[in-house]
Amino acid sequence: MTLLRVEGLTRLFGGLVAVNKVDFEVPEGNIVGIIGPNGAGKSTLFNLIGGSIPPTSGKVVFGGKEITGWNPHHVAREGIARTFQTTALFEELPVYVNLVIGRRMRTRSGLWDVILHTPRLRREKNETTGKVMEVLEFTGLGQYANEPAGSIPQEAQKRLAIGVALMGDPRLLLLDEPTGGVGMGETDNIIALIDRIRAMGITVCVIEHKMRMIMSLADRIVALNFGVKIAEGVPQQVCEDPSVIEAYLGECIA
Amino acid sequence: MMKKFTKPGLYLLLLGLAVAFPWLKFIGVDKYQIRIMTLAMAWAIAALSLNLILGYTGQASLAQGAFMGIGAYSFGILAQRAGLNFWLALPLACLITAFIGLLVGLPSLRTKGPYFAIVTLCFNVIVFKVFENWTWLSGGIQGQVVPQPAFLVQRWARYYFVLGCLVLVLVVMHFIVKSLLGVTLMSIRSNENLAEAVGINTFRNKLLSFVVSCFIVGLAGSLLAIENGQLDFTITSYLYSFYILIYVLIGGAATLAGPVVGAIGLYWLLDYMKKVGIKGVEEFRYLIFGLILILVVIYLPRGVVGGTKQFWEWAKTRFKKKKTGEVLE
Numbered sequence: 393m394t395l396l397r398v399e400g401l402t403r404l405f406g407g408l409v410a411v412n413k414v415d416f417e418v419p420e421g422n423i424v425g426i427i428g429p430n431g432a433g434k435s436t437l438f439n440l441i442g443g444s445i446p447p448t449s450g451k452v453v454f455g456g457k458e459i460t461g462w463n464p465h466h467v468a469r470e471g472i473a474r475t476f477q478t479t480a481l482f483e484e485l486p487v488y489v490n491l492v493i494g495r496r497m498r499t500r501s502g503l504w505d506v507i508l509h510t511p512r513l514r515r516e517k518n519e520t521t522g523k524v525m526e527v528l529e530f531t532g533l534g535q536y537a538n539e540p541a542g543s544i545p546q547e548a549q550k551r552l553a554i555g556v557a558l559m560g561d562p563r564l565l566l567l568d569e570p571t572g573g574v575g576m577g578e579t580d581n582i583i584a585l586i587d588r589i590r591a592m593g594i595t596v597c598v599i600e601h602k603m604r605m606i607m608s609l610a611d612r613i614v615a616l617n618f619g620v621k622i623a624e625g626v627p628q629q630v631c632e633d634p635s636v637i638e639a640y641l642g643e644c645i646a
Numbered sequence: 647m648m649k650k651f652t653k654p655g656l657y658l659l660l661l662g663l664a665v666a667f668p669w670l671k672f673i674g675v676d677k678y679q680i681r682i683m684t685l686a687m688a689w690a691i692a693a694l695s696l697n698l699i700l701g702y703t704g705q706a707s708l709a710q711g712a713f714m715g716i717g718a719y720s721f722g723i724l725a726q727r728a729g730l731n732f733w734l735a736l737p738l739a740c741l742i743t744a745f746i747g748l749l750v751g752l753p754s755l756r757t758k759g760p761y762f763a764i765v766t767l768c769f770n771v772i773v774f775k776v777f778e779n780w781t782w783l784s785g786g787i788q789g790q791v792v793p794q795p796a797f798l799v800q801r802w803a804r805y806y807f808v809l810g811c812l813v814l815v816l817v818v819m820h821f822i823v824k825s826l827l828g829v830t831l832m833s834i835r836s837n838e839n840l841a842e843a844v845g846i847n848t849f850r851n852k853l854l855s856f857v858v859s860c861f862i863v864g865l866a867g868s869l870l871a872i873e874n875g876q877l878d879f880t881i882t883s884y885l886y887s888f889y890i891l892i893y894v895l896i897g898g899a900a901t902l903a904g905p906v907v908g909a910i911g912l913y914w915l916l917d918y919m920k921k922v923g924i925k926g927v928e929e930f931r932y933l934i935f936g937l938i939l940i941l942v943v944i945y946l947p948r949g950v951v952g953g954t955k956q957f958w959e960w961a962k963t964r965f966k967k968k969k970t971g972e973v974l975e
Contacts, residue, residue: 442843468845480843482836485829492826493833497845499826503854506825507818516826560845 395420395564395595396441396472401450403433403440410436412619413450418564423586423596425610425627427603429640433619434599435477438566442474443467455563469497473562475553477569477599483542487533487552490541491524494559523559531555531585547578551585558589565589567598571605583609603641607631615640664809668802680805681873686913687808688869691815692886693893693905695862700891701899702823703855704835706759708887709750709766710863712773715882717743717864718871719777722790732795736868743864744857751856755849758838770884777879789878792871808869812906815862819902822858831855835900863890892935896942898949907951912938 396418403411411433418424426434439445441452443464452460459467482490499520505513528534531551536544541552550570557565570586571579583605590596600606606613606627613630615623617639623630630636631644668680692714699707721739724730730738754765777784784790798804822828833841834848841848871877890909897908916931946953 444839444843463847464839464842465845465847468843474843476840476843480837480840482833482840485832485836489829489832492829493841493846494844496826496830496833501826503822503827503858506821506827509821513825520826556840556844 393419395455396597397451397453398437398441399451399453401437401440401452402448403436403445404448409619411440411447414616414619414621416614416621416624418595418597419612420595421590421593422611423590423598423609425606425613426597426599426616427601427606427613427630427636427640428616428622431618432616432640434616435568436619437616438474438568438597438599441467442472442566465497468560468562471561471563472566473557473560473564474566475550475557475568475570477572479546479549479553479573481541481549481553481556484540486538487541487544488524488528488537490552490556491527491559492520494527494556495520495523497560527555527558530558530588532581547574547581550574550582554582554585554589558594562594564595564597567596569599569601571600571602579605603631661813665806668805677801680801682913682917683910684801684805684808684873685870686910687812688866688873689890689893689913690906690909691808691812691869692863692866692890693897693909694815694819695859695866696890696894697899697905698819698822698831698862699855699859700894701901701904702828702835703831703852705755705852705856706763706891707766707856707859708763708884708891709770709773710859710890711884711886711888712770712882713743713747713860713863714867714870714886714890715773715777715879716746717867718792718877718881719784719790719867720864721868722792722871722877723783725793726791732798736865739868740861740864743867744861747857747860748853751853751860755852755856767884767887770882770887774879774882774884777882784879787878789876791876792874794872794875798872804873808873811865811869815865816902816906823902827851832900892939894949896938896949898946898951898953901949901951901955904949904951908949911950 394417398414398416401411401414402409414433414437426437428434436445440447443459443462443466446461450460451458454470454472457470459470462470482493485493499516501510501513501516504510528537531554533548533552533555536548541549544552554565554567554570567586571582574582579602586596586598586609598606598610610627612625613623613627614621615630615633615636617635622635622639623633631641637644667675667683692710696707696710699705717739720742721735724735724738725732750766750769754762754769757765794804798807830846830851833846834851838848867881870881893908893912894905895908896912897906898904912935919931919934942949948956
C-alpha cells in the first residue's frame with residue numbers, strides 16, 4: 393500500500409539544516425503534493441530520495457526496500473523517475489533521442505552487441521522505437537520528434553522531461569515544479585498529463601507553487617517550512633492549517 | 647531524397663580515390679607521398695579515438711599521445727624482443743594499451759571537465775618521463791627497432807594495410823555512434839546529471855568509451871611504428887596529444903568524418919609547408935597550427951565538417967525555397 397516511506401530524513405549543508413527529520417508516506421496510486429515557501433527544502437528532499445545527494449541521517453524505503461544513499465542510476469533502475477526544477481533535457485539532441493536515452497536503463501545491449509549486430513540489439517531497438525512512439529503520442533510531442541529538445545517551446549520541454557521519465561516504466565514519478573516557468577494558460581496540458589499518468593497506475597509526487605492546481609490534483613499534501621514538515625493530510629485540511637497559512641499561503645484560497 | 651543518394655555515393659567515391667591513390671603517378675604521386683598518406687591515415691585513426699571520448703562522450707582526454715606511445719612500444723617490444731607473430735603482436739599491443747587505459751581511467755574518470763583534462767595531461771607527462779629515463783624499456787636515443795612482416799615490406803602494402811585499418815575503425819565508430827550505446831555516450835556529454843537520473847551508469851559508460859578509445863589509439867601507434875620501422879621515446883610526448891586534439895577540433899568533433907579530414911588535411915598542409923622550402927617554415931608550424939585553431943574555433947565551432955554540414959543544410963533550404971517559389975515565413 394505504501395510505495396515510498398521517508399523516515400527522519402535529515403540533510404545538513406554546513407550549519408544549515410536543509411531538511412530536518414522529515415517523515416512522510418506516499419501511498420501507491422496517489423498524487424502527493426509537496427508545498428512550502430522558497431528554501432523550504434522541497435527540492436533537497438527530492439535530491440535525497442533520488443540519490444543526487446546522500447542524506448546526513450534518516451531512511452528512504454521504496455517498495456519495502458531501503459534505498460537510502462543509493463546512486464541516482466540505481467534509484468532510477470529501482471523505479472523512481474524524476475524531473476528537475478530547471479528543466480533538464482539533452483538539449484542539443486532531437487526529442488526522440490531524448491526519449492531513447494530515457495529507455496536505455498531497461499536495455500542491455502553493450503559494445504559487443506553494437507559491433508556484432510546481435511539479435512538482442514535489434515530486438516531492443518525495435519522495443520525502444522515502439523515505446524518512443526507510445527510516449528510521443530501520450531505526451532503529444534509527435535510534431536517535435538525530430539527537433540532539438542532545446543529548441544521546442546518551454547511548455548513542450550516540460551512535457552518532454554516527463555516523457556523521458558516515463559520511458560523507464562517508473563513506479564514513482566517525482567515532479568519538481570512541472571508547470572514552473574509556464575504561462576497560466578498553458579498549464580492545463582501538463583495537469584491533464586499528470587492526471588493521465590495517475591490513471592496509468594503510476595504514483596506521483598509533485599512539488600508545486602500553483603495552489604489552485606495542487607489542491608485539485610493531489611490526494612494528499614505535505615507542507616514544509618525551513619526543512620521541517622509543518623502539516624500533512626488531505627488538501628483541504630492542509631490548506632486550512634494555521635501554520636501553513638502563516639508560513640506560506642497567507643489565506644486558504646480553495 | 648537527395649541525401650539518400652549522395653551520401654553513400656560520396657563515401658564510395660572517396661574510398662575509390664583512396665584505393666587508387668598509389669597508382670595516380672600521372673598527377674605526381676610518388677613513393678614519398680604514399681608514405682605521407684600512410685602516416686596521415688595512422689594519425690586519422692588516432693584522431694578518431696579521441697573523437698570517441700572527447701567528441702561523443704564529452705571527456706577531454708589529453709593522454710592520447712601517451713597511449714599511442716604505449717601501443718607503439720607494446721607492439722615493437724612484442725614483435726622484436728619477444729619475437730611474436732605479427733597477427734598476435736598487433737591485437738595484443740592494442741589490448742595492453744586498453745588495459746593500461748582501464749587502470750588510468752578507473753581513478754581519473756572520477757574527475758570531471760577540466761580536471762579530467764589536467765589529470766590525463768599529467769599522466770602523459772609522467773609516461774613521457776618514464777620512457778625517456780627507462781632506457782631498458784624504450785631503448786633511449788637509439789630507440790626500438792620495429793620489424794615489418796614480409797607482407798608489409800612493400801610501401802604500397804603498408805598503405806593498403808593502414809587504409810584497411812582506418813576503414814575498419816570508421817565502420818566500428820559508425821556502429822557505435824548510431825546505436826543505443828552511442829546515444830548513451832552522447833547523453834553523458836549533454837547532461838551527466840540527467841543521464842544518471844534516468845538510470846545510466848555514467849561512470850561505467852565513460853570508462854568503456856575511454857578503454858575503447860585507448861584500444862584504437864594503441865592501434866594507431868602500432869601502425870605508425872610499423873610504417874617507420876623503428877620508434878623512440880618521443881612518440882609518447884604530450885605534444886602529440888595536442889596534435890590529435892587539433893586534428894579533431896579543426897576537422898569537427900562529434901562528426902565521423904571530421905577527425906579524418908582534420909588529420910589528413912593538416913598532415914598534408916604540414917608536409918606542404920616543408921616542401922615549399924621557405925627556410926625555417928617548419929619551425930613556424932605550431933604558430934600556423936595555432937592560428938588555424940583560433941580561426942576555426944571562432945568561425946567554425948563545429949569544425950570544417952560540422953561547418954560544411956551546416957552550410958549544406960542552409961543551402962538546401964535556400965535552394966528548395968527558390969525552386970518551389972515558397973514565401974519566407
